[in-house]
Amino acid sequence: MCRMAAIKSKEPVSTALALRMMLAMQKGHDNSGFAMVMQDLGGAFANFKRFPLLSMACTSEGLYRAEKFLDDLGFTPKFDYQPDVDDLPGLDFQKMPHYVFRNYRYPEHFTNRPWDEKKLLLVDTRLKLRQLLNQDGQGYVYSFWPDVLTLKEVGDPRDIGTYFQLWNEDHWLKARVISAQCRQNTNYRIVRYAAHPFFLGGYTLMGNGENTFYQKNKEFQQGKHPGYIGFESDTQCFLYTLHYVTEVLGWPLAYYKHVVTPLSHEEISRRPDAPVLQRIRQSLQHLEINGPNTVIFVTPEGNMGIVADAKKLRPLVIGRDGDMIAVASEVCGVNMILPKRNTDRDLYPAERETVMINNNLEIQQWIQ
Amino acid sequence: MDPVNKIPDVKLDDVKVRSNGNGLEKKPANMVTAPAVKGLDANRAYAIQPTYVRDVNPVDFPWKIKWNSDTCIRCGSCVSTCTFGSIEPRLQRQGQTLSMGSFPNPVDNSQVIMAIKQVNDPKHYCRGCMMCEKVCPTNSIRPVYNEHNRFPLVARQGGSPIKRGGRGHHLPFRVLDTIKVGRISQMTDPSLDASRHTFDLLTPLGRNLPPDELPFKVENGKLVMDGWAPPLRWIYPVMIGDMSVGALSWRMWEAVTMAVAYLNEEYHLPVRMSSGEGGMPSRLLKSEFLKYFIIQIASGHFGWNRIIKAMPEMVADPAAVLIKIGQGAKPGDGGLLPAEKVAPHIQAIRGVPKADLLSPPNHQGLYSIEESVQKMFLSMNAAFKFRVPVAIKVAASATSVAVFNNLVRDPYHIVGGFFLDGISGGTGAAHEVSLDHTGHPILSKLRDCYLAAVDQGRQGQIPLFAGGGFGDTGDLAADAFKAICLGASGVFAAKIILQLAGCVGNEKGRCNACNTGHCPVGICTQDPRLVARLDVDAVAQNIVDYFLALDVELKKLMAPIGNSSLPIGRSDALIAMNKSVSERLQIAYAC
Numbered sequence: 001m002c003r004m005a006a007i008k009s010k011e012p013v014s015t016a017l018a019l020r021m022m023l024a025m026q027k028g029h030d031n032s033g034f035a036m037v038m039q040d041l042g043g044a045f046a047n048f049k050r051f052p053l054l055s056m057a058c059t060s061e062g063l064y065r066a067e068k069f070l071d072d073l074g075f076t077p078k079f080d081y082q083p084d085v086d087d088l089p090g091l092d093f094q095k096m097p098h099y100v101f102r103n104y105r106y107p108e109h110f111t112n113r114p115w116d117e118k119k120l121l122l123v124d125t126r127l128k129l130r131q132l133l134n135q136d137g138q139g140y141v142y143s144f145w146p147d148v149l150t151l152k153e154v155g156d157p158r159d160i161g162t163y164f165q166l167w168n169e170d171h172w173l174k175a176r177v178i179s180a181q182c183r184q185n186t187n188y189r190i191v192r193y194a195a196h197p198f199f200l201g202g203y204t205l206m207g208n209g210e211n212t213f214y215q216k217n218k219e220f221q222q223g224k225h226p227g228y229i230g231f232e233s234d235t236q237c238f239l240y241t242l243h244y245v246t247e248v249l250g251w252p253l254a255y256y257k258h259v260v261t262p263l264s265h266e267e268i269s270r271r272p273d274a275p276v277l278q279r280i281r282q283s284l285q286h287l288e289i290n291g292p293n294t295v296i297f298v299t300p301e302g303n304m305g306i307v308a309d310a311k312k313l314r315p316l317v318i319g320r321d322g323d324m325i326a327v328a329s330e331v332c333g334v335n336m337i338l339p340k341r342n343t344d345r346d347l348y349p350a351e352r353e354t355v356m357i358n359n360n361l362e363i364q365q366w367i368q
Numbered sequence: 369m370d371p372v373n374k375i376p377d378v379k380l381d382d383v384k385v386r387s388n389g390n391g392l393e394k395k396p397a398n399m400v401t402a403p404a405v406k407g408l409d410a411n412r413a414y415a416i417q418p419t420y421v422r423d424v425n426p427v428d429f430p431w432k433i434k435w436n437s438d439t440c441i442r443c444g445s446c447v448s449t450c451t452f453g454s455i456e457p458r459l460q461r462q463g464q465t466l467s468m469g470s471f472p473n474p475v476d477n478s479q480v481i482m483a484i485k486q487v488n489d490p491k492h493y494c495r496g497c498m499m500c501e502k503v504c505p506t507n508s509i510r511p512v513y514n515e516h517n518r519f520p521l522v523a524r525q526g527g528s529p530i531k532r533g534g535r536g537h538h539l540p541f542r543v544l545d546t547i548k549v550g551r552i553s554q555m556t557d558p559s560l561d562a563s564r565h566t567f568d569l570l571t572p573l574g575r576n577l578p579p580d581e582l583p584f585k586v587e588n589g590k591l592v593m594d595g596w597a598p599p600l601r602w603i604y605p606v607m608i609g610d611m612s613v614g615a616l617s618w619r620m621w622e623a624v625t626m627a628v629a630y631l632n633e634e635y636h637l638p639v640r641m642s643s644g645e646g647g648m649p650s651r652l653l654k655s656e657f658l659k660y661f662i663i664q665i666a667s668g669h670f671g672w673n674r675i676i677k678a679m680p681e682m683v684a685d686p687a688a689v690l691i692k693i694g695q696g697a698k699p700g701d702g703g704l705l706p707a708e709k710v711a712p713h714i715q716a717i718r719g720v721p722k723a724d725l726l727s728p729p730n731h732q733g734l735y736s737i738e739e740s741v742q743k744m745f746l747s748m749n750a751a752f753k754f755r756v757p758v759a760i761k762v763a764a765s766a767t768s769v770a771v772f773n774n775l776v777r778d779p780y781h782i783v784g785g786f787f788l789d790g791i792s793g794g795t796g797a798a799h800e801v802s803l804d805h806t807g808h809p810i811l812s813k814l815r816d817c818y819l820a821a822v823d824q825g826r827q828g829q830i831p832l833f834a835g836g837g838f839g840d841t842g843d844l845a846a847d848a849f850k851a852i853c854l855g856a857s858g859v860f861a862a863k864i865i866l867q868l869a870g871c872v873g874n875e876k877g878r879c880n881a882c883n884t885g886h887c888p889v890g891i892c893t894q895d896p897r898l899v900a901r902l903d904v905d906a907v908a909q910n911i912v913d914y915f916l917a918l919d920v921e922l923k924k925l926m927a928p929i930g931n932s933s934l935p936i937g938r939s940d941a942l943i944a945m946n947k948s949v950s951e952r953l954q955i956a957y958a959c
Contacts, residue, residue: 210553210557219937220825248580249579249580262933273590279600282572283576290932313558
């Protein structure tokens with residue numbers, strides 16, 4: 001199993017909080033890696049929210065190729081942050097030669113294009129960059145999106161934190177939304193692209209569990225969108241389904257739950273919207289999640305959502321105080337950063353609900 | 369001769385026979401020197417000996433009758449039970465040496481006994497149904513398979529091809545048995561509990577629209593229907609395959625319909641049954657139970673006169689209409705109902721005289737797939753005002769994928785299911801050459817079609833239903849589950865339903881005499897005396913019981929792979945213990 005920690009805060013918070021949550025849940029993962037997606041950034045990137053931010057780890061050759069490629073497309077660098085690192089001896093972690101966290105200006109002819117067109121450009125550019133670097137192992141391109149930063153490393157989370165100085169609460173890296181995951185590698189090779197959270201077109205998603213319909217999900221998703229690639233992890237399928245339902249089909253977000261964990265036929269037959277739900281169940285039968293899972297996702301608007309499998313076989317707890325909401329696989333993770341909260345107000349999402357947290361930290365529970 | 373109504377033809381045998389000690393009759397080796405018995409002309413016996421060599425003899429037949437004279441009590445049960453006229457009682461003289469009194473005083477003597485003899489006539493060859501053995505109170509008679517038989521060489525007398533029912537016999541091995549459910553949820557994810565968790569086993573029958581073509585619109589943050597969508601039925605993934613009333617006795621057909629209605633009404637298990645090509649009783653057509661039935665139309669259109677006439681009075685729509693193009697057991701051959709089985713009630717339902725009823729191998733007027741979509745599918749859809757899914761059944765073939773692709777791309781979205789029938793399917797009657805030498809195994813074609821759909825991102829748009837040999841070993845749940853993992857939305861099975869009713873036919877050549885009208889258990893016959901052998905209620909109960917057990921067994925297979933809904937296309941759950949099978953079906957090889 002993996003362990004997940006997510007923070008949604010009114011003010012930008014340090015990555016140290018996420019790391020502390022993860023370490024509290026250390027018995028649930030194997031120190032093989034740490035991955036994190038940050039959104040609604042503060043710190044060094046606070047003034048560059050409009051500009052697509054490239055998150056990439058690569059070799060010198062990879063960096064050269066990427067810069068040239070972006071330059072050819074007309075992207076120009078706006079802000080580049082070179083993190084200070086503590087390269088102490090004995091750190092258990094597979095370093096890459098270059099870490100790129102760089103804001104770009106859109107190509108000139110795209111500057112005044114509508115957001116829908118810019119979205120496509122950004123997704124397409126990231127995919128091409130990924131392909132460019134991936135073909136001979138020159139690096140990893142995680143996200144290229146405004147106000148989104150991704151870090152994925154293979155190694156001991158504590159050492160990764162030390163190297164990037166993530167333990168420093170006054171660090172350059174802060175955000176209002178942080179999704180972090182430490183993994184227990186069972187099924188997959190230890191590769192960076194297999195580490196969630198995954199990001200596509202403004203959506204972030206991580207999950208704790210086993211997608212026993214992985215093959216069905218994957219076979220259905222392949223070819224439905226150019227961004228549905230990789231499939232290094234079965235959790236990617238959950239992200240692609242979220243993206244497909246909301247972005248490609250344009251359905252309200254509440255229907256994500258109806259797709260991944262459809263109601264039983266008996267329950268559907270008793271509902272007034274049965275014709276719609278039956279069609280969804282029929283048409284999207286290959287996107288169902290069948291297995292133990294909890295999923296945390298963040299929408300492009302920054303809203304955080306949580307759904308669980310239909311039998312609630314994997315746990316998740318939501319703790320909160322006035323200015324922050326912490327979501328973790330285990331309550332000890334929440335205790336680590338919100339020790340004084342009123343635990344009576346903790347939420348344990350049920351199998352038939354979608355929990356949504358908006359930017360005002362208001363929580364809605366949508367019953368399926 | 370009517371084998372059922374025959375009066376035993378008792379004859380005095382010309383040949384003297386001794387008891388050979390183990391009770392089984394045997395011609396004496398020393399016939400030439402056998403002492404003449406008064407009244408028996410040994411010379412006659414010698415005179416007819418050359419005829420024995422040339423003549424057809426039970427030794428040429430696939431089954432030889434073993435009969436024990438010593439234990440037989442001559443009750444006649446075997447003879448009266450044998451529906452094929454394969455055995456008959458005959459009188460024969462038997463030599464005996466007796467000694468009576470206080471001193472040994474052996475005296476040669478003879479007596480006339482009644483013996484059970486196998487009939488020499490190929491028309492009455494023993495089918496190996498073993499009914500004689502079943503009814504014999506003293507276990508004195510049984511058919512034994514004769515591996516040295518020459519039956520194919522003696523059975524084509526008169527230039528008539530051999531016909532048979534049942535199934536083909538020459539498959540090298542059973543592929544389903546090489547496949548196991550090998551991906552078991554262990555520590556990575558919890559198995560489910562088949563007894564306590566809830567499972568949702570239903571599968572959609574009907575054309576499935578691509579998600580982006582669903583007629584939805586958003587109103588107040590909710591999706592609402594906005595236009596027509598093809599008819600959809602959620603049904604049980606194991607359905608009862610097409611067997612016509614005609615091929616089956618009316619009591620058998622009634623028993624199956626009763627079982628289907630009972631499963632639906634009492635257990636809420638939406639099992640569906642195909643009518644086969646032969647129409648349906650008017651009373652059923654006009655009843656609310658019609659919704660449990662898939663009405664088949666095949667190239668002979670048998671029964672459709674009555675179906676069309678019943679339409680104005682129908683109170684429920686059928687589950688589906690199934691256009692039968694071909695059949696796995698005898699692909700390229702049309703339906704065949706021998707005149708022997710065209711009883712008055714069959715004539716009435718089908719609207720035909722008593723004659724061999726031959727459905728053409730093709731639907732007349734359909735010369736291409738495109739035409740079939742435009743003409744046949746549209747007209748069948750229109751017949752029920754586009755409220756009933758219209759599916760197609762074809763025999764598995766090297767061309768299956770081409771057919772499937774063509775249908776899946778049909779722009780009208782009116783093909784509601786693709787039923788693929790494999791070589792191991794059954795039939796009521798067929799030429800043996802078709803049964804044994806034509807056809808295509810189901811699994812590779814099912815897999816090919818599913819993967820072709822996957823390649824196009826169209827999986828599930830036309831649900832695939834597979835048939836042909838499922839349940840042959842008695843474990844229909846396991847077979848169905850494996851087919852579902854390979855991409856089937858469900859399976860259809862028919863032979864096993866007959867076997868639940870007492871059919872004794874099997875893949876090793878036992879019985880398979882469905883074409884003769886002499887079914888020994890009253891299933892495939894219209895002879896009232898044979899049909900009376902069938903206990904309708906008991907058969908219906910057997911079928912219901914089997915489906916209830918099957919339902920539990922399906923859950924017992926879904927639970928360990930951690931699925932509570934059908935794992936359609938989850939081939940990662942399967943392993944093959946045969947390398948070639950694994951490569952062909954694209955599932956993991958394990959040893």
